[in-house]
Amino acid sequence: MSTAEPDLAVDLCGVRLPTPVLAASGCFGFGREMAAFVDLSEIGAVVTKSVSLEPRRGRPTPRVAETPSGMLNAIGLQNPGVEAFCERDLPFLADAGARVVASIVGRGAEEFGRVAARLAREPAVRLLEVNLSCPNVEHRGEVFATDPEAAAAVVRAVKAAAGQPVLAKLTADVTDLVAVAAAVVDAGADGLTLVNTLLGMAVDTKRRRPRLAAVTGGLSGPAIRPVAVRCVWQVAGALPGVPIVGSGGVVTAEDAAEFLLVGATAVAVGTASFVDPTAAVTVAAGLAGYLRASGVATVGELPALFKPGR
């Protein structure tokens, strides 16, 4: 067994990250509030809440409901718009030493492209994550990742304008995820984030109403982890060499290791940050312990150690 400290650093689409554990979009705000609890520079990367061209107000309340081993949310992409993000939030993140992945969202390919173009001027943004799969939109037509062609069109528009490598964030709420993944990679996506929340619903039986004002919302937390791990395994097998950020219910280092073993380059910690603001850092520390105990020197070796036949 190796006694050297395991190397957690990874290369994600050409960007070197000190750990493979990211703070997931929508579960870390714009980082500011978390700086009271954690050194942002110690996190692999901070994926921002999605930003759109214009400010968005979001959905009415209640926006969240706790469910078994997870939660539903229908925030509705509330954000200050890309200009305010660049003026107020990005300098804070850069000063804090965070490696920033800017999550972007739009109502169509053109808006996505304009947001990407604005962020191309910001060297503090290291990667873009194209949110093709937020379920909390007014029209299902905005969930571009349910259709390979619509998703590819958005990615093409972003790639044409972007100054940074591009991750496409997809949904598991499709019949053939590999087809969507292949389409966005063909369109130029440098990597994939798998997966967004799953569309869900919960009912207050006493009041006989939906528990969310928006009726449906995105399911996150440990409840969706097996779905997310399956998605990463499927896509990694079908599209070898495409970097994947695994996301869905990571709470512990073992959860993160599941994703890395089946082929993810990195993982994103989402809902867990609501409970533990230091989750992205503690998961990374735990991962070092896992590698050490497994006698593995680097994170990148994990997929080769996976025994698919059980």
Place this chain on the structure above:
Amino acid sequence: MSAPLRERCQVAGHSRDGIYHTLALASPRIAAAARSGQFLAVLPGGDGFRLRRPFSVHRVGRAGARPLTVEFSFAVLGPGTQALGNLREGDELDVVGPLGRPFRPPAAAATCLLVGGGYGAAPLFLLSEELRAHGCRVYVLTGAATAERLFKPAESALLGDSLAVTTDDGSAGRRGVVTDAMPAILASAGVAQVYACGPMAMLAAVARTAAASDVPCQVAVEEQMACGTGICFSCVVPVFDGAPGLTRMARSCTEGPVFDGTAVAWAELALAAS
């Protein structure tokens, strides 16, 4: 306002008054920082994944002048609060706090009316202490659906210089809601500042009643939260912003939970009938 802390706190005491539990947590640092209107985000233990629950600071326990414990109150409503209800002295609880912006005292000593609905009366205990230390005269008005839902009625009687009580069904105090009793108190007592905490529909009515008498009012809102720390954007309330009539969604965990009654766009909230 100091940055919130995260601590594993020992339960220093667990008391019950009717349906309400009160936990005292040993945390000199959180206790020293806590102000009325602020809240704690506590993580109930037990099997499986749970979110933190926000509870407003009820009281601060002191040894002499030294803050030692911070208290919060709750009723058992589901598995999370059941787990909290099972905690005993010496057990540990993962706590983040104090969070949010506190009630602000009036510029000079004045007569204040503190209005609490149900267990929304919990933060009024610390508030009353702060205001009396500030030289204020304190009137308290509490209400609930029924007598059993009134928060610590015996202790509430000692909170201020006077206590008025309403219940929807008349099982304690005057029959009706707090805003039925409010105008007379505002008129007779020379109230210069109203503070309120309770369900949103009650806060809307209290804010409206205070505004009708031209008395400034601060409310501590209750919205569903996932994190309590500002990152989930769940607990928003519509607030007026800049140009007349324009509103934006403000996070009650970071910009609140205390807002000026006139800052909240009550008409935009879908309020359950009280």
